[in-house]
Amino acid sequence: MPQKVRVLVLRTAGTNCNVETAFAFTHGGAVVDEVHLERVFAGEVKLADYHILALPGGFSYGDDIASGRIFANELRLRLGKDIARFIDDKKLIIGICNGFQILVKAGILPGPFAPEASGQQTVTLTNNDSGKFEDRWTYLKVEGHSVWTRGLKDVIYIPVAHGEGKFIPANDQLMKALAANGQVAFRYVCADGARGGYPHNPNGAVDDVAGITDATGRILGLMPHPERHFHFTQHPFWTRLKAEGGHDRAALGDGAQIFANGINYVKENLL
Amino acid sequence: MICRIEIKDKDGIFDAAGHGVLRDIADMGVASVVDVRVVQVFILEGDFSLPDADRIARELLVDPVAQDYRITGKPVAEPFVVSSAVRSRVAEVAYNPGVMDPVETTTLKGIADMRVAGIKSVRTARQFVIGGTVSDKEFELIKDKALMNKLIQHAVKDPADSFRTVVLDRVTKAVPAVAVVPLKGLSAKKLTALAACGQLYLNANEMKAIQAHFDGKGRAPTDIELETIAQTWSEHCHHKTFRGDIRYTVKHKGKAKTELIQNLLKNTIVKATTTLNKSWCVSVFHDNAGIVKFDNEYNMCFKAETHNHPSALEPFGGANTGVGGVIRDILGTGLGAKPVCNTDIFCFAPPDFPADKLPAGVLHPKRVMKGVVSGVRDYGNKMGIPTVNGAVCFHEHFVGNPLVFCGTIGLIPKGKDKKAARKGDLVVVAGGRTGRDGIHGATFSSGELTHESEVVSSGAVQIGNPIEEKKVLDVLMQARDQGLFTALTDCGAGGLSSAVGEMGEVLGARVDLDKVPLKYQGLHYTEIWISESQERMVMAVSPSKIATLKALFASENVELAVIGTYTGTGRLELYYHAVRVCDLDMSFMHGGIPKIAKEAVWAEPRHKEPKFACPADLLPKLEEVLADYNVCSKEAIIRRYDHEVQGGSVVKPLVGPACDGPSDASVIRPRLDSKKGIAVSNGINPRFGLIDPYWMAGSVIDEAIRQIVAVGGDIPTIAILDNFCWGNPDKPDRLGGLVRAAKGCHDFAVAYATPFISGKDSFYNEYTDKGRSIAIPGTLLISAMAIVSDVAKAVTMDFKKAGSLIYAVGKTYDELGGSVYFKTFGALGNAVPQVRPAEALAAYTALAGAIRRGLVLAAHDCSEGGLAVALAEMAFAGGFGANAILGAVPFEGTARRDDTVLFSESNSRFLVEVDPSRQKAFAQAMAGVPVGLIGRVQQAPELFVYGLKDNLCLKAKVHALKETWKKPLQF
Known part of the structure; x- marks a missing residue:
């Protein structure tokens, strides 16, 4: 029997996008476990048994203090070695929205991750310039060379829903290095791919950065929610597209390919 | 030691929080403020070293990329941020002692994760540096209205406060003696005065019934017995108006016709459902929410609540806990349903209401609106429940009594819709701890508001913690699927008093109040019993299952306590440290309330009929209508709600290629692997009710239905909810309108074959100012849901x-x-x-x-x-x-x-x-x-x-x- 792609969707108090994130991977044929963080701490579930670690959206621990902060510290301080090993094993990690905030605050993105080093966070995701939580659809220009973004159209359409999504690097050199290394995976743009201000960039992110990867491209974090454009009917004007013709009701949304990419990478490289 | 960690945004980083406060201040009409900066303050107390504190700051509290910090051990005169303005004033806002701040709990958890020992307590505060030439009067106004909520927060007067240990007042270890309230021989007048003084909101007849009951027993009631009866008999819990007798008089052209209506609810709303007798109605009117069929594996349930009085006093907290409360209704429906979407409808006075015309003690409608929207946003988004539908209405007479309707739809597996505690089952309370918050909410909402409400009823405001409720949701669904409890309900209005009272209505129950987990010591046993602290659920659990249940809840850090037993005696017995403080017959509690006959009068009003020629060019009128607050875009509100979480969004509240068109109903796909959807809509129009509540009822039922039709919902599956918000039902004219609306509900629900499956009422929405009473326009909200058999056929x-x-x-x-x-x-x-x-x-x-x-x-x-x-x-x-x-x-x-x-x-x-x-x-x-x-x-x-x-x-x-x-x- 062929080995299955195994995905760990990690949740804790306040995680709330685990079901649809799990669905997106399950739809692609992966075996997905939604597991509470405490069970990993207790040793009942082992990170090493999985190929993909997914950190879904939500408000882990209420985003008290700052978004993702507590979860990030727990990953670094209590599971640091396991995470480092997972990364060394060339396995995949995806963090969406709150998951991205967690990866950044744990120093896993942009990386390289060093669990023993404290205060290694080099970029942040902080309060939107609007000062508000906003749910809106954004066009994303796909850049970089991540396994997660293979085969995506140049511009994809995916929603954001957050209050703390403004990407800020510690300094300009880092920003330049990220771009030069191909670590910028997504930038907020207009429908035609041109850069635009608010609301195209919904949070004021520096250089319109919506998502980044580590240097290997195997760890992806992004503020927009690809699992919210999985079904065609999640598109905000699918009825318009349908009326204009060319709509295949079995078609999937722009975000689906990201999950398929993860599964395909595992099949090609880890099984 | 005690140390203070202050955190600010680095120079060049946009201070979004400060900017938001600046906007709020401008909205208040204070133009002298030019900039606001915010400093986040954490005060650590315990046995630790300065390097420990520094590490906590660096690794836990401060964002190294965006923020700077300083640690101080004594008051420092220089504020940590400097205003760009020449003059500035500093205000610091902290929580009142005893108020639970979730950030403090989370911070302690974060510190524990870091394995730093010795931190005994964490307090938080926010310091505001207000730049501009601000007068003393303006400064006080800004503090009171923009920076804090006086019910739970205070402005720090002495900077040395940070470095003092907080001692909770009223902390007492001594077990209070059981207090009895002698009623024997008291006149009706004295009884009424006693009720008023205890905030019981019971009338003379009811007090007399209680007097007679205890006279018959040959003893006086204890304080907690009286409170328990007041909770159970409150308008909020018992719906006295809808269930009582009404003498309804219609005056028409000088003639009057009177009929006696015994139980308005049964004769209108419930009657429609009974007449229609739909086979797909699984459970209607007797549980937290109405349950109807969804597909072969699941049923769906729907409930809408109001949280008007608390939202008037504290818009954020009131709306926040309103959402939390209705979600708990769904969690506690049957043996537990999973919430799949929210709908929120508000009525406010217009946001441009002249500030100088506001009645005393009333918050400006713009502040109310911003607070309510934020409260809904906070709870709904953090629970991960999409807010997919809503409406906002405006009318001047909502100025003292804004309306906040919160609705939730849930999915529940088939066969999980029935519940019954069994004799010998344990009474279990789970989730949040009990504190002094929300005392007297049920009774308080059964009276009119006055300018003193802000002070007298401050305890009625609850404080929400959505993450606590999310934890409860996560673990409760697992417990349900494992069959670990026999009955379940939420702790809502009336707290444990209502929850245990309802679940033990037949069996009776014994509860040891000292076993209830508390937020802090010092609560009186009555406070424990009637507190409306949020995020609590009550279960009936077989002793054989309790160990498994405890382990499950512990695995996700949800607290649970066994506090009593369902006894089978038919009595409600409460103990506090082994002393019996309450011994009531359940039959008296639930059946002893004297029926009241209220007077209702309906006389058709005549309004001035405007006479004007049709304008030749109707564009200016169309523009005026489009810009009316009732018609204009609500995008600013909708965007603040996560309307897409759970991944089931099909027809969003905003549609069209620019994502800004106003959708009719919304459609969600609650099971991602199925093409079946749910359409949800609402109908509301208070202006029609000012002319005739009967036709208002017909119109809003029609509106809710036609919106479902517009998106492609299946008409024969439409189920509806009623929410009545009215003025004082003891005034015959108000009650007359209510009767007319209820009759309309019956007639049109039957005509459209759309059964009511649940409903709710909120009365006394009146505000008394200088002896003048302002009533809201009698408002009926109809919420509707229906099945969409194939979501890919939906229309926008x-x-x-x-x-x-x-x-x-x-x-x-x-x-x-x-x-x-x-x-x-x-x-x-x-x-x-x-x-x-x-x-x-x-x-x-x-x-x-x-x-x-x-x-x-x-x-x-x-x-x-x-x-x-x-x-x-x-x-x-x-x-x-x-x-x-x-x-x-x-x-x-x-x-x-x-x-x-x-x-x-x-x-x-x-x-x-x-x-x-x-x-x-x-x-x-x-x-x-x-x-x-x-x-x-x-x-x-x-x-x-x-x-x-x-x-x-x-x-x-x-x-x-x-x-x-x-x-x-x-x-």
Whole structure:
């Protein structure tokens, strides 16, 4: 029997996008476990048994203090070695929205991750310039060379829903290095791919950065929610597209390919 | 040691929090403030070293990229941030002792994760540096109204406070003696005074019944017994008005006709459901929410609640816990349902209400609106429940009593809809701890508000912690699936008193109040019993299952405590440290309330009928109507809600290629692997009720139904909820309107075959100021849900294609009474829209068939602003233009004018877009229904409307109309 792609969707108090994130991977044929963080701490579930670690959206621990902060510290301080090993094993990690905030605050993105080093966070995701939580659809220009973004159209359409999504690097050199290394995976743009201000960039992110990867491209974090454009009917004007013709009701949304990419990478490289 | 960690945004980082406060201050009309900076403060206390504190700051509290910090051990005169303004003032806001701040708990957890020992407590505060030349008076106003909520926070007066240990007042280890309240021999007057002084909100008759009951037992009630009865008999819990006797008099043309209605609820709302007797109604009226069939594996349930009084006092907290409360209703339906979407409807006074006209003690409606929206946003988003539907109405008379309706739909597996505690089951409370918050909420909402409410009832405001409730949700669903409890309910109004009282109504229960987990010591046993602290659920658990349940809850850090037993004695026995403090017959609690007969009078009001000639150019009027707060875009609110979490979004509240068109109903797909969906909508129109509550009821039922039809919902599956918000029902004129509305509910629910499955009422929405009572317009919200059998066939309201045909479906009548158009003339009028259910149902059924067959590109219901607004909205939502001929609109009546056809708010109408290739099929589908082909969709984004004499009565640029419509409500 062929080995299955195994995905760990990690949740804790306040995680709330685990079901649809799990669905997106399950739809692609992966075996997905939604597991509470405490069970990993207790040793009942082992990170090493999985190929993909997914950190879904939500408000882990209420985003008290700052978004993702507590979860990030727990990953670094209590599971640091396991995470480092997972990364060394060339396995995949995806963090969406709150998951991205967690990866950044744990120093896993942009990386390289060093669990023993404290205060290694080099970029942040902080309060939107609007000062508000906003749910809106954004066009994303796909850049970089991540396994997660293979085969995506140049511009994809995916929603954001957050209050703390403004990407800020510690300094300009880092920003330049990220771009030069191909670590910028997504930038907020207009429908035609041109850069635009608010609301195209919904949070004021520096250089319109919506998502980044580590240097290997195997760890992806992004503020927009690809699992919210999985079904065609999640598109905000699918009825318009349908009326204009060319709509295949079995078609999937722009975000689906990201999950398929993860599964395909595992099949090609880890099984 | 005690140390203070102060955190600010680095220079060059945009201080979003400070900017938000600056906007709030500007909204208050204080123009002297030019900038605001915020410093986050953490105060650590315990046995630790400075390097420990520094590490906590660096690794836990401070964002190294965006923030700077400093640690101090004593008061420092220089604030940590310097204002850009020449002058500035500093205010620091901290939580009152005893108030639970979730950030403190989370911080302690974070510190524990870091393995730093010795931290005993964490306190938080926020310091505001207000830049600008601010007078003392302005500064006080800013502190009171923009920086804090006085009910739970205070301005720090002495900087040395940070470095003092907080001692909770009223902390006492001694077990209080049982207090008895002698009633024997007291006169009715004295009894009433006693009730008022104890905030019991019981009337003389009720107090007398209690007196007689205890006289018969030969003893006086204890304080907690009296409180328990007051909670159980409160309007909020017992619905005395709807269940009592009403002498209803109709006065018409000098004649009066009186009828006695015994139990209004049973004779109207419930009767409709009984008459309809739908096989798909699984459980109606007796549980937290009504349950109906969804598919072969799941049922769906729906409940809408109000949280008006708390939201008037503290908009954020009130709305926040309103959402939390209705979600718990769903969690506690049957053996537990999973919430899949929220709907939130508000009524406010207009946001531009003159500040100098505000009654004393009332918050400005703009502040109320911002607070309410934030409260809903916070709870719904953090729970991960999409807020997919809503409405906002404005009327001056909501100034003292804003209305906040919160609704939730849930999915529950088949076979999990019944519950019953068994003798010997344990009483288990789970989730949040109990504190002093929310004392007297149930009784407080059963009285009118005054300018003193802010002070007297401050304890009634609850404080929400959505993450606690999310934890409860996560673990409760697992416990349900493992069959670990026999009964379940939420702790809502009345707290444990109501929850245990309801679950033990038949069996009786014994509870040890000292076993209830507390937020802090020092609560009186009565406070423990009636506290409305949030995020608590009560279960009945077999002793054989308790160990498994405990382990499960512990695995996800949810607290749980066994506090008693369901005894089978039929008595409610409460103990506090082994002393019996309460021994009540359940039968007296639930059956002893004396029936009251209230007087109700209905006399048809006559309003001034406006007389004016039809304007030749109707564009200025259309602009005025589009910019009316009741009609204009609510995008600023909708965007703040996560309406897409859970991944089931199909028809969003905002539609069209620019994602800003106003959807009718919303559609979600609650099971991602199924094509079956749920459509959810609401109908509300307080202005119609000012003319006639009967037709208001008909209109809002029709509105909720036609919105479901517009998106492609299945008509025979529509279930509805009623929420009545009214003034003081002890005043005959208010009650007369209520009776009329309830009668309307019955008649139209039966006519449309849409059963009520649950409902709720909120009375005493009146505000007394200087002896004058302001009542809200009697308001009925109808919420509707229906099945969408295939979500891929759903329809949205935006025009899709140039060249399409535009049809008007349903007849327009001369019914401008209560319309927004009349409002622009400062008039209400009298010709309120009526409902003709037979005609309407025929049209709905035909249109639903056309939608199912894919013949409809867009459909939009005509409601506030009539056909004109519907046409404009469809055009600008799609980015197309249109032409229309009013002569082709089906019309009945004598006063046929251009403005009447355009702006009448007659019910049961739609505009429908059809591809020319489907013209014949559509005509066939709609055979026998009044339909008019009124025009075409145009590529050029301009609107041309031709009047009854082929006159061009309206010409507009679609983008300009959109701007007019989008502008009013931005905040």
